[in-house]
Amino acid sequence: MKPVSYIAQSPRLLDQLREVLRYKHYSLRTEEAYVYWVKFFVRWHGRNGQVRHPRDMGAAEVQQFLSMLATQRNVSVSTHNQALSALLFLYREVLGVQLPWLDEVQRPTRPRRIPSVLTTAEVAALFGAMTGVELLLAKLLYGTGLRLNEGLRLRVKDVDFDRRVLVVREGKGGKDRVVMLPHTLHVALTAQMAQARALWEHDRQQHQPGVEVPDALAIKYPDLGQRWGWFWLFPAPRLSIDPRSRIERRHHLYEERLQRAIKLACAAAQIHKPVSVHTLRHSFATHLLQAGTDIRTVQELLGHSDVSTTMIYTHVLKVAAGGTASPLDALASLSP
Template sequence: MSAKKKLLDLVRDKIRVKHYSYSTERTYVHWIKHYIFFHNKKHPIEMSKNEIEEFLTFLATKKRVSPTTQNQAFAAILFLYREVLGVDISEWNIQALRAQERKHIPVVLTKEEVKSVLQNIPPAYTLLVHLMYGCGLRMNEALNLRVKDIDFGFDKIYIWNSKSLKDRTVPLPQKLKAKLLEQVEIVKNIHKQDFKEGYGSVFIPYALEKKYPHAKFETKWQFLFPMKNISQDPRTKEKRRHHVMPQTLGRNIKVAAQKANLHKRVTSHIFRHSYATHLLQVGIDLRSIQELLGHKSVETTMIYTHVVSEMNKSKLISPLDF
């Protein structure tokens, strides 16, 4: 048991040396632990190609995980062997049974349904959700916005380090400009009060914190949508103000959809899907939408053409109605 704990500590240390996010750390540790327990706590150095294939096949056939989840588990195992144990498993040619990939057409909301949900979002999260729909942002992109990312002079919003690892800008919705200016003032006042109480720092990626050691105390680096309370950083144990938690925002969106009497499955991502679909419906070209969404490939964006196509089918009528 102690040997296993020591191994996981080594994994955490290596992840932190490479400056991976805390969520990646938790995910990798989870899958590595799962892999070890699946093989009755056998040490990974004593296992090889067959054990990895057996575990990944188990995830696909018994646990019926998605392809994304199976790839996530494999990435964790790959990290364990390559970065922690110093074993290059790329030569092993892993041939596990792959999880079945399903192609889903995204669920979208009509403009009226979007409006209905937005009307039921609590005031503390209204501007945040408006931004997600108005700019097509992923939840984490919206939550990670800093004061400095809103360019009021050129009416654009900067999105850094997105899922595609490609920085981009999106137009700042004019209807939200006044509210965003108010939000910046709110953040300034919160930050000023935090300083008075002995806090005032904010999380900054390691490389930037090392380059600009005082940046974490500057107002421009503060999160645009901060938490109500000071919290403790799980890694450094430093007490500071983080952004609104994804679970909190997700819960409020779900409740708002229920209050709006929608029977669709409404998640934070449905606003991004709706944004892209509504742009297509008014004639914005696919390539522009690809850039606005930050997709690496236009093929990813093309899923929304299928959504619009399905919507057009609703104009067809049944033979019973002839």
């Protein structure tokens, strides 16, 4: 029997996959990734003109596909793991196949890399080369340690100026947490909220559908997405089609907008380190530890389940501090 309480009704495999993913409340990004890998898996094995259903394939086909990704396409460990997770989900949750070989498939070990971190001077130079809402969002991510999606998905009700905190809803792992609200951003955030209010009022006058709300709240409270408190803090300037409901509504700013702005700012500021949006989060944690903040506090602010994840930033500190003298310097001091 199928191991889940939900049985997909669609006849097509990919539609069945989507239905189970949505039933289990997986994110849209995960849904798109899993559909991509399952489609790739089927097409790769059908490259000789003999398309087979995954139910008719097994351990050998999965291992061949994963081996191809590692040896021919040289995918990263994270990409390899994502492909494996997609196939495991397909067999276990969609097809209801419980075979011993599923537990024997080995995941490649992800190497622990020391993240790239900016100095405070580099952060200032980066911000100096940015403007507009991208600058405000970048400052917010650096000042709070939020992930990009956590910052983009902030709603008006999540900003508490009186307590000086932001409430992060459904962060990574579906967890909520509270982070500090930098005092220096109060004026800019108030202005941003006023711009968001103007867009919200425009949408109400045009009788546009409300913003997306989680789970079944839209059914229980039909007008919830139209309320001011649930509106995005960083709304997109234009309406777009919701990829799941196909409803035209206002989404939050797109991720690529800040990513492009940071790339251009790094070039303008002549920062030659590898810098991404996530580098702001790495810099936030490292600079807090440099200032003497307890690692457990940093763990809570970052939303890490295990302190060992946060410990990577202590290795960054060892590299950044440069407190240990090189024996070459000692030798140089003895030279006449």
